[in-house]
Amino acid sequence: MNEADVRERLADVGDPDLGDDIVSLGLVNDVEVDDSEIRVSLALGAPFSPHESAIAEDVRDALADTGLDVELSASIPNKLDADEQVLPGVKNVIAVASGKGGVGKSTMAVNIAAGLSALGARVGLFDADVYGPNVPRMVSAEERPQTDGETIVPPERFGVKLMSMDFLTGEDDPVIWRGPMVHKIITQLVEDVEWGDLDYLVMDLPPGTGDTQLTILQTLPLTGAVIVTTPQEVALDDAVKGLRMFGKHDTNVLGIAENMAGFRCPDCGGFHEIFGSGGGKALAQEHELPFLGGVPLDPAVRTGGDDGEPVVLEEGETGDAFRVIVENVANNAGVVRRRGVSEGR
Numbered sequence: 001m002n003e004a005d006v007r008e009r010l011a012d013v014g015d016p017d018l019g020d021d022i023v024s025l026g027l028v029n030d031v032e033v034d035d036s037e038i039r040v041s042l043a044l045g046a047p048f049s050p051h052e053s054a055i056a057e058d059v060r061d062a063l064a065d066t067g068l069d070v071e072l073s074a075s076i077p078n079k080l081d082a083d084e085q086v087l088p089g090v091k092n093v094i095a096v097a098s099g100k101g102g103v104g105k106s107t108m109a110v111n112i113a114a115g116l117s118a119l120g121a122r123v124g125l126f127d128a129d130v131y132g133p134n135v136p137r138m139v140s141a142e143e144r145p146q147t148d149g150e151t152i153v154p155p156e157r158f159g160v161k162l163m164s165m166d167f168l169t170g171e172d173d174p175v176i177w178r179g180p181m182v183h184k185i186i187t188q189l190v191e192d193v194e195w196g197d198l199d200y201l202v203m204d205l206p207p208g209t210g211d212t213q214l215t216i217l218q219t220l221p222l223t224g225a226v227i228v229t230t231p232q233e234v235a236l237d238d239a240v241k242g243l244r245m246f247g248k249h250d251t252n253v254l255g256i257a258e259n260m261a262g263f264r265c266p267d268c269g270g271f272h273e274i275f276g277s278g279g280g281k282a283l284a285q286e287h288e289l290p291f292l293g294g295v296p297l298d299p300a301v302r303t304g305g306d307d308g309e310p311v312v313l314e315e316g317e318t319g320d321a322f323r324v325i326v327e328n329v330a331n332n333a334g335v336v337r338r339r340g341v342s343e344g345r
């Protein structure tokens with residue numbers, strides 16, 4: 001068994017999204033073979049995503065009958081040097097955005113972060129929602145991050161490192177959120193917070209398409225954005241504005257998630273589509289974007305957001321709905337990363 005034999009076998013492993021085999025796509029970096037072991041380094045970028053886990057499993061299967069141990073590693077080298085990178089320890093930055101307020105963007109961000117962590121990933125949640133910060137509510141006053149003026153250690157919940165703009169400005173400060181101020185704080189949050197090594201940093205953006213969002217798009221290397229909408233016409237119209245903003249900045253959209261998509265009545269057991277149905281899916285189709293899934297109206301979502309744990313960590317229909325979205329987000333982040341490699345970006 002030599003390197004060429006290994007590559008020949010790996011040419012039978014298909015990529016579930018990109019429609020070709022992993023060798024042709026350039027997703028096999030290094031192959032080393034010695035007497036006891038085969039070491040393969042794969043260009044996979046979305047740790048713990050189901051599709052990339054499946055690719056790794058298929059690689060193991062393809063080499064299973066060689067009688068040698070198989071050691072896999074996965075990385076996509078950054079083209080920039082470490083000191084040129086904005087967040088060198090962070091593999092993927094995922095922004096969660098909505099065109100208008102109140103559609104459940106923060107809820108989605110928290111559940112995506114907790115869900116990715118439950119899959120096994122190292123995750124941070126950065127609450128940049130200056131108008132309705134949610135992270136401070138998840139952390140008791142004593143747990144607020146201490147800063148010695150230089151570095152800030154983020155507190156943790158559900159295995160997720162948490163940071164909020166609010167932690168820096170103080171709850172009582174009537175901060176005027178203008179461009180330069182926002183830029184300064186975002187830079188500080190990125191440079192001074194000890195995120196450590198993260199597979200995913202989920203950013204809860206403020207609703208809308210204003211200065212803060214633009215600053216973030218310009219400052220941070222995003223893998224992609226998740227757009228949250230409810231099925232109502234007005235929310236969908238605003239979601240389109242969000243799409244346009246990301247389009248202008250060449251930011252990948254990982255897909256559209258629909259919130260408050262129907263209500264399972266606990267009394268009658270029926271399913272009521274209070275805000276209409278299918279709007280998010282239709283919007284995704286119209287713009288040729290992935291539909292990530294829909295989450296119903298469920299009082300457990302709100303109580304989970306207030307003091308309990310995110311519903312994605314619980315059994316049941318609504319938890320399942322969030323888990324589908326989490327898996328689709330991770331899979332689609334993987335598509336963006338692997339496509340980048342195979343297209344030489």
Ligand SMILES: Nc1ncnc2c1ncn2[C@@H]1O[C@H](COP(=O)(O)OP(=O)(O)OP(=O)(O)O)[C@@H](O)[C@H]1O
Nearest residue numbers: 101102103104105106107132296297298301302305
């Ligand atoms: N699927 C749901 N079922 C029940 N309640 C929900 C659901 N999604 C969100 N909520 C509740 O609706 C309220 C608004 O949600 P959230 O804060 O996530 O919205 P948002 O879009 O981030 O709003 P904003 O950024 O404008 O503050 C919260 O009280 C939240 O708990």
